[in-house]
Amino acid sequence: MVLTKEMDRREFLVTTLTVGGGFALALSFPWNSAEAAANAARIPDKPWESLVGKNETEINPWLVVAPDDTVTIRVAQSEMGQATFTSWSKMICEELECDWSKVRAEYASVNRHFRENKVYRRMATNASGAVRISREYLQQAGASARERLMAAAAEVWAVPRSDLTVKDGIITHVPTGRKLRYGQVAEKAAAIKLPQEPKIKTPDQFTLMNKPTPLLETPLRVDGSVTYGIDVRLPGMLYAAAKASPVFLGKVKKYDDTKVKNRPGVHAVVEFGGPDIEAGVAVVADSYWHAKTALGLLPIEWDEGVHGEDTSEKFLQMARAALEEPGAQVVVKKGDPEAALKDAAQMVEAVYELPYLDHAFMEPLNCTAQVTADRVDVWVGTQRPEEALLDAAKLTGVPRANIYIHNCFIGGGFGRRNQNDDVRQAVMIAKQLDRPVKVVWSREETTRHGYYRPMRVARFRAGLGPDGMPVAWINRVIGIDQNPPADPAQTIRGLHQVPYAIPNQLFDYHLRQTHVPTGVWTSVGRSQNEFYLESFMDELAHAAGKDPYQYRRALLDGNSNFPHAKSWVKVLDTAAERSGWGKKLPEGTGMGIAIGDGRRPGVKEITICAVVATVSVSKKGELRVERFDVAMDTGPFLVNPLAAERQVEMQMVMGLAAVLRQEITIQKGRVVQSNFHDYPLLRATEMPEIRVHFVRATDEPIVGIGEEALGWVAPSVCNAIFAITGKRIRSLPLKNHNLSTGAA
Amino acid sequence: MFSLRINGKTYSVDVEPETPLLWVLRDTIGLTGTKFGCGMALCGACTVHVNGQAVRSCVQPVSQVVGKVITTIEGLSPDAQHPLQIAWREGDVPECGYCQPGQIMAAAALLAKNPNPTDADITREITNLCRCGTYPRIRQAIHRAAQLAAKA
Numbered sequence: 001m002v003l004t005k006e007m008d009r010r011e012f013l014v015t016t017l018t019v020g021g022g023f024a025l026a027l028s029f030p031w032n033s034a035e036a037a038a039n040a041a042r043i044p045d046k047p048w049e050s051l052v053g054k055n056e057t058e059i060n061p062w063l064v065v066a067p068d069d070t071v072t073i074r075v076a077q078s079e080m081g082q083a084t085f086t087s088w089s090k091m092i093c094e095e096l097e098c099d100w101s102k103v104r105a106e107y108a109s110v111n112r113h114f115r116e117n118k119v120y121r122r123m124a125t126n127a128s129g130a131v132r133i134s135r136e137y138l139q140q141a142g143a144s145a146r147e148r149l150m151a152a153a154a155e156v157w158a159v160p161r162s163d164l165t166v167k168d169g170i171i172t173h174v175p176t177g178r179k180l181r182y183g184q185v186a187e188k189a190a191a192i193k194l195p196q197e198p199k200i201k202t203p204d205q206f207t208l209m210n211k212p213t214p215l216l217e218t219p220l221r222v223d224g225s226v227t228y229g230i231d232v233r234l235p236g237m238l239y240a241a242a243k244a245s246p247v248f249l250g251k252v253k254k255y256d257d258t259k260v261k262n263r264p265g266v267h268a269v270v271e272f273g274g275p276d277i278e279a280g281v282a283v284v285a286d287s288y289w290h291a292k293t294a295l296g297l298l299p300i301e302w303d304e305g306v307h308g309e310d311t312s313e314k315f316l317q318m319a320r321a322a323l324e325e326p327g328a329q330v331v332v333k334k335g336d337p338e339a340a341l342k343d344a345a346q347m348v349e350a351v352y353e354l355p356y357l358d359h360a361f362m363e364p365l366n367c368t369a370q371v372t373a374d375r376v377d378v379w380v381g382t383q384r385p386e387e388a389l390l391d392a393a394k395l396t397g398v399p400r401a402n403i404y405i406h407n408c409f410i411g412g413g414f415g416r417r418n419q420n421d422d423v424r425q426a427v428m429i430a431k432q433l434d435r436p437v438k439v440v441w442s443r444e445e446t447t448r449h450g451y452y453r454p455m456r457v458a459r460f461r462a463g464l465g466p467d468g469m470p471v472a473w474i475n476r477v478i479g480i481d482q483n484p485p486a487d488p489a490q491t492i493r494g495l496h497q498v499p500y501a502i503p504n505q506l507f508d509y510h511l512r513q514t515h516v517p518t519g520v521w522t523s524v525g526r527s528q529n530e531f532y533l534e535s536f537m538d539e540l541a542h543a544a545g546k547d548p549y550q551y552r553r554a555l556l557d558g559n560s561n562f563p564h565a566k567s568w569v570k571v572l573d574t575a576a577e578r579s580g581w582g583k584k585l586p587e588g589t590g591m592g593i594a595i596g597d598g599r600r601p602g603v604k605e606i607t608i609c610a611v612v613a614t615v616s617v618s619k620k621g622e623l624r625v626e627r628f629d630v631a632m633d634t635g636p637f638l639v640n641p642l643a644a645e646r647q648v649e650m651q652m653v654m655g656l657a658a659v660l661r662q663e664i665t666i667q668k669g670r671v672v673q674s675n676f677h678d679y680p681l682l683r684a685t686e687m688p689e690i691r692v693h694f695v696r697a698t699d700e701p702i703v704g705i706g707e708e709a710l711g712w713v714a715p716s717v718c719n720a721i722f723a724i725t726g727k728r729i730r731s732l733p734l735k736n737h738n739l740s741t742g743a744a
Numbered sequence: 745m746f747s748l749r750i751n752g753k754t755y756s757v758d759v760e761p762e763t764p765l766l767w768v769l770r771d772t773i774g775l776t777g778t779k780f781g782c783g784m785a786l787c788g789a790c791t792v793h794v795n796g797q798a799v800r801s802c803v804q805p806v807s808q809v810v811g812k813v814i815t816t817i818e819g820l821s822p823d824a825q826h827p828l829q830i831a832w833r834e835g836d837v838p839e840c841g842y843c844q845p846g847q848i849m850a851a852a853a854l855l856a857k858n859p860n861p862t863d864a865d866i867t868r869e870i871t872n873l874c875r876c877g878t879y880p881r882i883r884q885a886i887h888r889a890a891q892l893a894a895k896a
Binding site for chain 2: 080081083214215217218219220221222223224225226227228230231233239264287288289360361362363364409410411412440442443642646649650652653654675676677681682683684685687689690
């Protein structure tokens with residue numbers, strides 16, 4: 001860098017020191033070179049310009065081989081922190097047998113996906129599906145490419161395929177020792193059709209997967225070169241600041257654009273709204289700052305509709321009332337729970353309540369769009385690029401083949417970026433302009449126009465027998481959504497299949513509607529349902545006078561109807577052993593345990609996870625989560641244990657922030673919270689130690705890892721609080737509770 | 745018209761005096777490595793150096809940084825070989841990565857005045873938010889960078 005004399009001497013030292021020879025890693029990646037990093041960073045800026053050069057050969061839509069043996073992998077998933085470019089590449093290269101140090105990755109084209117009959121199969125990044133759903137066809141793509149490259153070499157040498165071996169992209173003719181590189185036979189391979197597709201490896205044969213791999217994504221993220229959606233810059237681009245109706249489902253009554261039209265840089269004031277687009281007004285200017293400041297001065301009158309006096313307190317009352325209302329949908333009915341409850345030696349009853357939550361990622365929502373008569377381009381970080389394309393087609397009437405969704409790296413998604421409301425809004429704004437426009441939402445707009453984790457109320461009643469074990473179980477949950485879903489999976493998930501041995505059960509639910517948009521929030525349903533379920537199990541254990549770990553263990557061991565009981569016990573034992581469960585702790589410190597498997601209706605795969613939270617609470621009620629011990633089933637493999645561990649940590653942090661302080665409340669029909677001061681993230685000072693204990697407890701591939709730990713944060717913490725203070729937490733966040741047990 | 749000294753280059757920018765430095769960097773000049781997170785100096789995603797001090801550029805009026813030395817993530821090192829960047833890569837610190845330029849700039853300012861910070865120093869001085877919870881790896885990487893800088 002250029003140094004200036006004003007610089008502090010130590011600043012000089014720190015900013016100029018480098019270490020000779022670069023950095024050492026077990027593996028080195030081409031992205032670490034300046035040229036490759038520049039290529040990678042260019043993906044979102046000019047996404048229609050692939051990394052792939054003219055002299056490179058596409059073997060199949062998933063991968064391209066260059067003359068210098070560089071392999072470019074097409075990634076059909078969105079990257080938002082899961083290191084999916086690395087994992088996706090590993091799944092293909094496991095079979096391809098290329099030189100991993102020559103692998104680079106780029107986004108698959110959404111446009112091509114549609115033009116070529118959904119060639120990339122599934123481009124949505126959600127439902128923990130990246131590995132579960134894609135792995136086998138990615139392995140197949142890698143294996144198929146390998147066999148075609150081998151067949152090409154066999155053809156060049158006129159020898160049988162069986163005489164050839166391959167390693168790191170170098171094919172050897174074993175009898176003669178002759179060698180050919182992938183880059184030398186790629187063109188020939190592209191023309192070869194295999195008589196039959198090769199078999200793919202089973203997990204016990206993996207050599208690349210199941211081992212930690214440094215992340216391809218990292219180098220881009222340490223020098224500012226990675227382009228998130230919000231960083232897109234285009235020639236002639238304008239900037240827009242948007243304000244949607246503060247009361248959801250409201251309308252724009254009128255606005256006075258004469259007040260801002262003459263402000264510096266302002267180009268236009270435009271309206272947006274319609275089906276699935278919250279109505280509002282945007283100011284378009286030559287910079288975001290000009291747009292935002294003008295928007296702040298724009299007088300807008302809103303038609304608030306019928307929801308202008310709604311409050312989350314009112315919704316809560318409605319949900320509480322629904323607990324008593326008839327007509328609930330029955331999910332589970334086993335034995336005669338009402339009779340068993342009457343006859344039980346002891347009855348335990350509890351009602352749990354949870355607030356709306358926002359996703360609160362770091363990158364405020366944004367989308368850049370250019371709409372012309374015959375072509376639409378959209379630059380956005382989205383979890384659902386296919387739907388983004390379809391939405392753009394619908395809004396503009398431009399044929400799908402002429403719509404380009406340039407997916408960008410995402411500064412956190414957590415389910416929110418499934419919605420594409422930012423895309424619909426930006427396309428609608430861009431339609432009214434003759435230049436590309438980048439719409440940036442303020443943090444306040446991002447917080448106040450979410451698709452929130454639904455509020456929920458749940459009631460449990462259990463009857464315990466003379467031995468303290470449950471004989472009756474009656475559970476009702478009230479789901480609250482803007483549009484009650486036809487598929488209530490999120491509302492009932494986890495509660496629909498209680499793993500513990502309980503002979504008489506009833507589980508039913510009601511759905512209730514409000515005007516507040518709701519959506520999926522990492523773990524989709526489990527962060528609510530597991531909180532109730534595993535807190536209530538803790539209540540039962542204490543009512544029975546038993547250790548909460550042993551109580552669960554006994555109920556699992558004794559459940560001959562539950563096929564995963566043994567695996568659950570293994571994970572539960574791991575969490576207990578590794579956390580030091582049962583050991584003496586200092587006064588004011590305690591442990592809470594919770595377990596589950598992320599089961600969802602209609603999906604056979606599970607990921608068993610048990611969490612032990614070690615918590616301290618002072619007499620004054622100051623709480624600190626000291627440590628999480630997370631035991632998680634890996635099944636027969638993890639694609640990248642290094643990334644998997646980070647995913648688990650992320651969930652602990654996300655869950656803990658929500659447990660401590662986060663809630664979205666509604667007053668006068670609108671969201672009260674606005675920014676990180678009233679919707680706080682977890683701070684470094686509050687960060688617990690997180691120990692991730694991977695354990696192979698099942699032999700089938702797991703459902704996933706990116707949202708399979710979060711559900712057990714809240715119950716493990718709250719169960720620990722009970723162990724310390726005797727206070728049972730039945731609603732969150734904890735900031736609304738007084739945990740003090742006397743003077744300090 | 746303001747003249748700004750950024751990453752060793754001089755830029756003339758025609759903006760209103762109250763314009764936050766963040767938007768001058770991102771929109772006017774095109775240095776998008778510095779991120780917009782909250783607009784209220786709450787999260788630190790927009791951290792840059794002004795005369796070697798870590799500053800949250802989203803609330804820093806441009807008129808107040810004229811004549812000062814401004815460094816952004818792009819200017820921290822010409823070849824991404826600052827000890828912090830090396831340590832960050834070694835430890836695979838980032839997850840979604842959005843807050844990381846700000847974290848690195850805050851860490852660089854800390855190391856400049858305190859070449860061997862303790863855990864407590866780091867936690868006290870670096871208050872940037874990370875949604876993915878990379879805090880422990882950030883702390884380890886800062887210690888590692890301090891080592892690398894001491895060896896070089």
